Amino acid sequence: MSLNVIDLIKGQLGPALVSQAAAQFGESESGISKAIGGLLPAVVGGLANNSDNPGVLDAITNASSSGILGNLLGESSNNSIITTLLSSIFGDKLSGLVNTIATFAGISNNSSSSLLNLVTGAAAGSIGKYAADNNLGQSGISSLLNDQKGIISSLLPAGLSLGTLGLGNIFGGASESVSAATSKVTETISDATSKVTDSIPSYSSSDNNNNDGGGGSIWKWLLPLLLLIAATYFIWKQCEKKKADATLSTTDSTTVITDSTATITPSDTTVTTTVTKVDEDIDLNGTALKGYKGGMEDQMITFLKTDGYKNAANDDALKSKWYDFDHVNFKIGSATELEAGSEGQLQNLVAILKAFPEAKIKIGGYTDKTGDEAKNLKLSADRANFIKSWLGKQGVGAQVIAADGYGSQFATVDASASNEARAVDRKMAVRFAK
Numbered sequence: 001m002s003l004n005v006i007d008l009i010k011g012q013l014g015p016a017l018v019s020q021a022a023a024q025f026g027e028s029e030s031g032i033s034k035a036i037g038g039l040l041p042a043v044v045g046g047l048a049n050n051s052d053n054p055g056v057l058d059a060i061t062n063a064s065s066s067g068i069l070g071n072l073l074g075e076s077s078n079n080s081i082i083t084t085l086l087s088s089i090f091g092d093k094l095s096g097l098v099n100t101i102a103t104f105a106g107i108s109n110n111s112s113s114s115l116l117n118l119v120t121g122a123a124a125g126s127i128g129k130y131a132a133d134n135n136l137g138q139s140g141i142s143s144l145l146n147d148q149k150g151i152i153s154s155l156l157p158a159g160l161s162l163g164t165l166g167l168g169n170i171f172g173g174a175s176e177s178v179s180a181a182t183s184k185v186t187e188t189i190s191d192a193t194s195k196v197t198d199s200i201p202s203y204s205s206s207d208n209n210n211n212d213g214g215g216g217s218i219w220k221w222l223l224p225l226l227l228l229i230a231a232t233y234f235i236w237k238q239c240e241k242k243k244a245d246a247t248l249s250t251t252d253s254t255t256v257i258t259d260s261t262a263t264i265t266p267s268d269t270t271v272t273t274t275v276t277k278v279d280e281d282i283d284l285n286g287t288a289l290k291g292y293k294g295g296m297e298d299q300m301i302t303f304l305k306t307d308g309y310k311n312a313a314n315d316d317a318l319k320s321k322w323y324d325f326d327h328v329n330f331k332i333g334s335a336t337e338l339e340a341g342s343e344g345q346l347q348n349l350v351a352i353l354k355a356f357p358e359a360k361i362k363i364g365g366y367t368d369k370t371g372d373e374a375k376n377l378k379l380s381a382d383r384a385n386f387i388k389s390w391l392g393k394q395g396v397g398a399q400v401i402a403a404d405g406y407g408s409q410f411a412t413v414d415a416s417a418s419n420e421a422r423a424v425d426r427k428m429a430v431r432f433a434k
Helices: 005-014 015-025 029-049 054-063 070-079 080-105 109-131 138-146 175-201 211-246 254-262 296-303 343-355 373-399 421-423
Strands: 279-284 287-292 360-366 400-405 427-433
Touching: 005 015, 005 029, 015 029, 015 070, 015 109, 029 080, 029 109, 029 138, 054 080, 054 109, 054 138, 070 109, 080 109, 080 138, 109 138, 109 287, 211 296, 279 296, 279 343, 287 296, 287 343, 296 343, 296 427, 343 373, 360 373, 373 400, 373 427
Parallel strands: 360 400
Antiparallel strands: 279 287, 360 427
């Protein structure tokens, strides 16, 4: 099954951003969440429908280095990339979309318009970053977007459809092809019925001298009926096929905002808060890694280059310094499935270890103070060991000497605090070891 790009975007639209947007726009958090839930699949659908548009592909490519993800609430309304995309995707349907979402979510038109800019920026930035991280050119981006066609209707929340959004006639796709097939079959039925009717001889009462004389009148209505049944079956099969194509993805866009508010036991490391950092090139002995200035990779490379590891006398000298992963997250409740985009930073860690083969590391998993502690310990340990195993498959297993789960042992935020506040304690980390 192809990648659902909504998985790439949802980390940028978490509860922290919802709260900030609600405060900035003077709206309720529920209204903001509802609006984003409707706008996200609409924007992704628009990008998918323009997967071969050079202007759209250029905008997404440029979004990777524009810093758009670092300031979604600040500059999205004035960003030329977003302006270009919205014009290409929606054209004269833009104001209608804004009005519909405003009514649907119970927010003002101004807030709806600002959120559309924000969601478009998050989409372009996330897809552009994924393309850059995975060395996808414009043809790769086009293929990725094209794979999203046909699933958009299934991702819209209850109460919205492409029709209610006024976008049915610009998205095309399954509904149009089924309609065309229906029209074609209907014409065929009409033609066939006419021909069959014309070919059946006419019988009058004087011809009916025996019981078989009425046969012509039976076939006159029976043959068209059989054709109609066959055509109905054909149309039904076409609709079922399109429905199956549209439901290939089981990820519901409405969970982008609401998953993180669910009660999870044990506490989970997958809730992602908005990170207001900008990707930069981190130098690794002449090789550029995508990371944050002052982030995990930058700190680890600096430590290794200054001989901090070589000069450490023993493990005790290293165990107090942990480097938190910036965006390595697991799917909710899982210790074996990483969120989309997580492998990029793990690959950076592989590159660092290969560049400094003498270095050894240890992986640590952590949870917040909520939930059953025994389960928290197990989940955090399982996730740490999964990363250890993953690194081993990349050829650096000998340098990963341990993986432990600490549960909430080092959590600093009280269990009664908000979910957003506790997020700082839910993490995966790495430290050097000897």
